[in-house]
Amino acid sequence: MNEPEIRKLLEAVRSGELDVSEATARLKDLPFEDIDFAKVDHHRALRQGYAEVIFGKGKTPSQVAEIVRTMVRHKDSRQSILVTRADAKTYSAVKRVSRNAKYYSGSGVITVERGREITGKGTILIVSAGTSDIPVAEEALLTARMMGNRAEHLYDVGVAGIHRLLEHRSMLTGARVIICIAGMEGALPSVVGGLVGVPVIAVPTSTGYGASFGGVAALLGMLNSCASNVTVVNIDNGFGAACVASCINRL
Secondary structure: OOHHHHHHHHHHHHHOOOOHHHHHHHHOOOOOEEOOOOEEOOOHHHHHOOOOOEEOOOOOHHHHHHHHHHHHOOOOOOOOEEEEOOOHHHHHHHHHHOOOEEEEOOOOEEEEOOOOOOOOOOEEEEEEOOHHHHHHHHHHHHHHHHOOOEEEEEOOOOHHHHHHHHOOHHHHHHOOEEEEEEOOOOOHHHHHHHHOOOOEEEEEOOOOOHHHHHHHHHHHHHHOOOOOOEEEOOOOOHHHHHHHHHHHHHO
């Protein structure tokens, strides 16, 4: 449940449309529901503005599907469901639970939309340096949209061809938050940060040759950015970047 849903429930009790026993029954699974191998946090949307997100990697398809089932049958919540780092087998299991499930194979994201409301104040722009960074960028894009934001993308505008980025100055300056994704040496966020006056969340990716050390070179480059409006999340963490961007965009 999120805050509007809690308010609606309480208003129904006050008006007499709903008795106390029924309201108690609807609230009984707050703040979480214990399903043995997982404790599903139904209270997350009320605290943070978006439902608990399921990290698929390391879980079996049946475990992910059962968590989704638990969230779907929580009838008072209209929060959409997001699964990250999933595969086709997991999607097949989730699809049997919810026909609304969609799978984005490039990013490994599964979504179950149940009515998405725009709560963000502006636009979150996802910028990626190269085509190889798109899987992480797509994770960020889908997460931002599922969390109630208007989100746009600008792909393959890395510093190896800086004119490609400068062609889109209006998109950069029109965003309220920018997520900037790059591998190799991780230079793009510094350039973007110098062009705009909004928060830039940098995401290093594991794209690169041997000395990139699986994204560590990009991470260190971004942490040492000379642009003071740049902050950094972990390697390949498009989801985490979108969560922070969503928090900023709701302020």
